Amino acid sequence: MSDNVNKMIGEIFNDMADILEGRSTGKKVRVGITTFGSEHGVENVVKGAEMAQKSDKTVEVILIGPKVDSSLIQEAVKDEEEGYKKMEELLDSGKIDCAVTMHYSFPVGVSTVGRTVSPGTGKEIFIATTTGTSSSHRVEAMIKNGILGIIAAKSMGIEDPKVGILNVDGANQVERALERLNSNGYKINFAESMRADGGCIMRGNDLLTGSADVIVTDTLTGNILSKLFSSFTTGGSYESLGYGYGPSIGEGYDRKILIISRASGAPVVKNAILYGKNIIDGEIRKKQEEEFSRANNAGLKEILKDVTKDTKKEDKNEYEEVQAPLKEVVTGSIAGIDIMELENAVKVLWKNGVYAESGMGCTGPILMVNEEKLPKAVNILSKEGYISRESNIQC
Numbered sequence: 001m002s003d004n005v006n007k008m009i010g011e012i013f014n015d016m017a018d019i020l021e022g023r024s025t026g027k028k029v030r031v032g033i034t035t036f037g038s039e040h041g042v043e044n045v046v047k048g049a050e051m052a053q054k055s056d057k058t059v060e061v062i063l064i065g066p067k068v069d070s071s072l073i074q075e076a077v078k079d080e081e082e083g084y085k086k087m088e089e090l091l092d093s094g095k096i097d098c099a100v101t102m103h104y105s106f107p108v109g110v111s112t113v114g115r116t117v118s119p120g121t122g123k124e125i126f127i128a129t130t131t132g133t134s135s136s137h138r139v140e141a142m143i144k145n146g147i148l149g150i151i152a153a154k155s156m157g158i159e160d161p162k163v164g165i166l167n168v169d170g171a172n173q174v175e176r177a178l179e180r181l182n183s184n185g186y187k188i189n190f191a192e193s194m195r196a197d198g199g200c201i202m203r204g205n206d207l208l209t210g211s212a213d214v215i216v217t218d219t220l221t222g223n224i225l226s227k228l229f230s231s232f233t234t235g236g237s238y239e240s241l242g243y244g245y246g247p248s249i250g251e252g253y254d255r256k257i258l259i260i261s262r263a264s265g266a267p268v269v270k271n272a273i274l275y276g277k278n279i280i281d282g283e284i285r286k287k288q289e290e291e292f293s294r295a296n297n298a299g300l301k302e303i304l305k306d307v308t309k310d311t312k313k314e315d316k317n318e319y320e321e322v323q324a325p326l327k328e329v330v331t332g333s334i335a336g337i338d339i340m341e342l343e344n345a346v347k348v349l350w351k352n353g354v355y356a357e358s359g360m361g362c363t364g365p366i367l368m369v370n371e372e373k374l375p376k377a378v379n380i381l382s383k384e385g386y387i388s389r390e391s392n393i394q395c
Contacts, residue, residue, distance in 0.1 A: 028060040029277040032087055032096040033269070035065030036080040037103065039262045040238065046070050048269025052277075055270065059277040062096055091255055098247070098256035098276040100269070106132040110250030111145060111219055112259050113152035115275055116229040116242035123210030126152050126161070130222040130245040131259050137308045142174045142216055143181075144304075148249040149214035150188070151291050155247075155282035164191035164202035164212030168221055171201055172338040172365075176388040177303050178216075186298035201336075227261065230268060239264045244272035247279050251292045254285065322347045325355040332371035334378060336387045339365040345386045352380050 031052075035045040046068055049061045053072060063074045064083050075090065077083045084104070090096040106112075111132035118125055128149025135141035146163055153161035163178070165171045182188040190200040191212030202212055207225065217225070223245070230239035245259035256279070260272045292300075337345050342358045342365045349356040349369065354377050357368045369377045381387045 028058055029098075029280045030060045030062060030096045031273050031276045032062045032064050032075070032090050032099040033273060034080070034083040034087055034099070034101040035063055035068070036077075036083050037262055038264070040265060042066060042068060044266050045269055046072070048264075048266035049273060051266060051270040052273035056274060056277060059273065061273060062090070064090070064099075087257075088255070091257070097280045098258060100244070100258045100260060100272045100276055102260055102262050102264075104248075104257050104259060106248055106250070106257075107253070108133050108136065109144075110134070110248050110253045111141075111148055112248050113148050113246040114222060114226045114242070114244065115152070115156075115246055116226060118208055118210030119229070119232070120208040121210045125207075125210050125212065126156075126214045126246075127222045127225055128152070128214055128216050129219045130226045131219065132248065132250075133219060134250070135304075138218060139170045139173045139177070139307045140304050142170055142218055143177045143300075143307065145219070145222075146174070146178055146188070146214070146216040147291055147295055147300075149216060151249050151284065151287050152246060152279070153213050154291070155279045155284035155287045157282060158213055160189045161213035162189050162191035162211075163214045163216060164193070164200050164206060166207075166215055166217040166221065167201050167203050168217055169340060170218070170338060172336050172387075173307060173341070174216060175200060175336070176385070177307055179388050180303055181295060181298050181300060184298035186295045186300070227263075230261075231263065234265075237263065239268050242268060242271065243275040244268055246275065247284060249284070249288055251288070253288075256280065256284065322350045324350050325353055328355045328370040328373075330355070330357050330368035330370055332374040333359070333366040333368045334374070334381065334387065335366050337365055337367055337381070341386060342367065345381060345384075348384050348386070349377055349380060352376075354380065 033049055035042045038045050042065060049063060049072055053059055053061045061072050063072050064077060064086050067076045075086050077086050087099045087101060091099055111129035111134045114127040114130035116125060126149050128145040134144040150161055165174050178188055192198050193202055193206050194209050194211045195203055195205060202215060226245055230242040234240050239261055248257045258272055258276045260268060345367055346356045346358050354369055354373050359366050359368050
């Protein structure tokens, strides 16, 4: 008996064992990929697709593009526009389980969660989010992005992902909202920064070391991060690392579409296809339904309604005429106030007889008061919704 026959028989018995022991259903995950539009040519996409199917025998790749010399299943189309139509047709008919493509217009409320590797430790992290728009309101979008990141991580088998919030505009408001959601029963495992002052607000260092499983940020920043992580070893023209910009997730959304860049090289194409296969195995749509149901039961919609109220104009009108109390020495500081709310927070304290000044610390905006007035200031700011906990005090 030849070595090839022995190998084939061995593979058959291994497959049967996997099915019997529950490690496999025996059914292949069918992943479609559009091949038009790559800056590195159709051949680059085809190569990545062939690498993916060769590396995982439970995935079956369908090429959607021009006819090419490949053993993969092909759906021939004449141009990029026809390719998108064919991709949607295959998805909606169930002929493919998910699709990977280089561009897609998602409805507002739907974003993609990227997956990459932290260069400092080699740990995989999810960037929530990288394309699409969860909301036209920045803070609301980031709150939703946190949930989307949790969904993606859980679909990859991470049952209790650590969630960190990137230190960008609106981060502190997002932290307060997610803490409120957590207190209401939607349990969130907040990450801890590797920096000495800790907390779940992530700095650049934390991205490099992978301090969190899920990094919550706005989509434009997430998109930039994905590009940097994927191409920092190549000079930028060829994305060689990571898993692309990830699957589309949004409450009630059904199409399972993963995004890659037009600059994605064959290794990223391969990884994106396997990411697609993994989220299908992980029942991402079931996770999506479960997580949004739990979040809504914990008051998500009410929290989002509160953060989208146009309170800034009201606050400004209410406090713009407030006179500052007598100036005092201010050596105590309070962190965790969003930069967009900082001046209003100062005027709130002035109105309550506490002299305060705004400033910028090494980790972001701070509000400075006399050390003896710290407890009173914290109590006022907490009551008014500007901070969430007393650990924001810094002397």
